Amino acid sequence: AQKITQTQPGMFVQEKEAVTLDCTYDTSDPSYGLFWYKQPSSGEMIFLIYQGSYDQQNATEGRYSLNFQKARKSANLVISASQLGDSAMYFCATQAGKSTFGDGTTLTVKP
């Protein structure tokens, strides 16, 4: 069984500042992937970043980076230099075959 916990229902950040969105996971699979998706108000789910359970280094994709702490079972998303267009719901998910999603964090970027 897989479980994702996102403890921040909503977050605010000032434009151009960095923000960290928390995610903890629980899985019995020895090999798994961790994903972050963005869902703007328009509704589409957009893939942001991936971390494999055996990857030695934290994943980075442009302004997105993943703070992966395997022993603590956490995979926090860091968004640097926030932009107004980053305002959206953010979902953490684990995948081994199917995906299990958390309930998301609503990020609001203030001008």
Add this chain to the structure above:
Amino acid sequence: DTGVSQDPRHKITKRGQNVTFRCDPISEHNRLYWYRQTLGQGPEFLTYFQNEAQLEKSRLLSDRFSAERPKGSFSTLEIQRTEQGDSAMYLCASSSVQGPYNEQFFGPGTRLTVL
């Protein structure tokens, strides 16, 4: 590549009616997933296919739900005898096991309202 498409985008039906949704994945993707999302929640897994084989189905799915992917391309999700609790956004996603991450590409969803 036009991405994942879903049809219809919106469906309003009366309780007790049957509805069918269609999903066309990205053409070279061999995996196809169905999720249900209600307001304020994350997507909830329903089922997924690899090619035409249905590999897993959620235990949350009642017998009123059935999905097919007959030729390993498009898929349909049918809900029989709809109930008001079925009102949700139904998301389809596809992925390629050959991809570096096997990340899922999502369609725009079908919003179902059961009156």
